[in-house]
Amino acid sequence: MIDQETIGLLLKGVNNVTWQSLVMIGVSFVLLYLAIVKDYEPLLLLPIGAGCLLANLPLSPLIGEEGMLVALYHMGVGNEMFPLLIFIGIGALTDFGPLLENPRLVLLGAAGQFGIFLTLILALLLGFTPNEAASIGIIGAIDGPTSIYVSGILAPHMLGPITVAAYSYMSLVPIILPPVIHLMTTKEERLIRMPYSSRKISRRTRILFPIIVTVLVGTLVPFATPLIGMLMLGNLMKESGAVERLTKASAAEIANTVTLFLGLAIGSTMVGADFLKPSTLFILVLGLLAFALDGCAGVFFAKILNWLSGGKINPIIGAAGISAFPMAARVVQRVAQEEDFENFLLMHAMGANAAGQVASVVAGGVVLALMGAGG
Amino acid sequence: MRRYTMNIGDREFVVDVQELAADQFSVVVGGESYEVNLSADESLGEAIITPDIKSGGSVRAAAPARKEAAAKPAAAPAASAPAAASARKPAGGGGKGTQSAPMPGTIIEVNVKPGDTVERGQQVAVLDAMKMHNIIGASRAGTIAEVYVDAGQAVDHGTALLKYKEE
CATH class of the missing domain: 2.40.50.100 (RNA polymerase II/Efflux pump adaptor protein, barrel-sandwich hybrid domain)
Known part of the structure; x- marks a missing residue:
């Protein structure tokens, strides 16, 4: 009855276990551990870990031709829809008020993107193709959806490691940013107080802001239109107050659903043979470097602003010029308060941080334009 | 939009309140406009307002005149401008x-x-x-x-x- 062939069929799964898939299952356990035990961006790392595990089980039907994970990938990752939907939610949650109160903070957001380009050059020197190098550099923005969007267009084969790097570092902002700040500033600088400047922003300004930014950025950097358009759409819905239900849905239900789909689909791209390459390690290291350089550039630029203003700007708010809204701003506030409990930089840092959010999107568009992508 | 004209102490305040959403109001007090977020709105039943009662519903309001303001609806006068x-x-x-x-x-x-x-x-x-x-x-x-x-x-x-x- 039971011949060799039947046994072979029954044990097909076991026979198809490869060392690569075992390693990747191990990687998925690490991601699940980080998400569940360490609480590192669990909303994304848990689905990514699960997607990675399910895709690496032997002969997984989930990544077969009509498999669910493949279907999710085609539904929203391959065509960039998921990161854009998440951006609507981010826009609906972002308060640009602190930036509008202090518009010169835009400069810090712009400075916070220099690391992207420095890392891009370094990655080129290390032998990555221009498209790959650009995708790695964008990790420095510490802006998950932008990283996914850009690398999805330029280097889809590196989507897995880039996404994991972007989200891991996002959760490590509170650990990585303070040493960067301390390295770049003196105690005297960290002690500079910046009183809250209360300026009322009219409702009209708040509503016009997303519209003007969309038109302006969309015209100047057409490649950034999808990202900035969705970000500002979310913000317009929030600020107008006209479509509260849509705002809430975008910020909660839609963003949550898409986050699950996105995580699973990204995780499913992390399949043994493609992931276990030295380049993955380089991506992780270079991404970290891009992040640190972005923070340094932001602080450095804030130092220049401080010098120009005659000592009125605390340079550490420059560190919030990276993206990672609003975590970077909170970290800056915490560093400031460690030095002086009466120093409340939060609103200034939030302004720089909101500027960083917009600037990282623009930087993504600029990178895409430089690479002549899309079409 | 509703206009509340109220006298607090010897000052008169004209407060215009426009409902933007269930918990969002645009409030104009003395020519300055504010966005007000209502974070709670509860009925305190038959409680009688005394000068010392604590406000149940909290609103974005400015400093002084606090105790007198406690009893009022959504808006409180931004009496002495916070800018000062x-x-x-x-x-x-x-x-x-x-x-x-x-x-x-x-x-x-x-x-x-x-x-x-x-x-x-x-x-x-x-x-x-x-x-x-x-x-x-x-x-x-x-x-x-x-x-x-x-x-x-x-x-x-x-x-x-x-x-x-x-x-």
Whole structure:
């Protein structure tokens, strides 16, 4: 009855276990551990870990031709829809008020993107193709959806490691940013107080802001239109107050659903043979470097602003010029308060941080334009 | 839009309230417009308003006139413009007898009560601003004379939080 062939069929799964898939299952356990035990961006790392595990089980039907994970990938990752939907939610949650109160903070957001380009050059020197190098550099923005969007267009084969790097570092902002700040500033600088400047922003300004930014950025950097358009759409819905239900849905239900789909689909791209390459390690290291350089550039630029203003700007708010809204701003506030409990930089840092959010999107568009992508 | 004309003490305030959403109002007081977020709205039943009653529904309101303002609906007069207080004082208040909110937000915790003795820097309250919990440290050592705010109350920049006893 039971011949060799039947046994072979029954044990097909076991026979198809490869060392690569075992390693990747191990990687998925690490991601699940980080998400569940360490609480590192669990909303994304848990689905990514699960997607990675399910895709690496032997002969997984989930990544077969009509498999669910493949279907999710085609539904929203391959065509960039998921990161854009998440951006609507981010826009609906972002308060640009602190930036509008202090518009010169835009400069810090712009400075916070220099690391992207420095890392891009370094990655080129290390032998990555221009498209790959650009995708790695964008990790420095510490802006998950932008990283996914850009690398999805330029280097889809590196989507897995880039996404994991972007989200891991996002959760490590509170650990990585303070040493960067301390390295770049003196105690005297960290002690500079910046009183809250209360300026009322009219409702009209708040509503016009997303519209003007969309038109302006969309015209100047057409490649950034999808990202900035969705970000500002979310913000317009929030600020107008006209479509509260849509705002809430975008910020909660839609963003949550898409986050699950996105995580699973990204995780499913992390399949043994493609992931276990030295380049993955380089991506992780270079991404970290891009992040640190972005923070340094932001602080450095804030130092220049401080010098120009005659000592009125605390340079550490420059560190919030990276993206990672609003975590970077909170970290800056915490560093400031460690030095002086009466120093409340939060609103200034939030302004720089909101500027960083917009600037990282623009930087993504600029990178895409430089690479002549899309079409 | 509704217009409330109210007399508080000997001053008259004209407050225009426009409902933008269930919990969002656009309020114009004395020519200045504010966006007001209503974080709670509860009926206190048959309770009678006395000068000392604490406001149940907290609104984004400005400093003084607080006790008198407690009984009013969605809006409170921004009596003495917060801008006046903002420019001069360093962050964290530190004015003579009172300590004020360093930035707008919502008070999450109040850790002291009148009569308490505090060290400089000791935690007196927690202020939620931009969804971050900020510890407010005592601006000086001394004894607390009065506490003006409650947990759950929205404060603007410069809103008086508490007063120290003069020694």
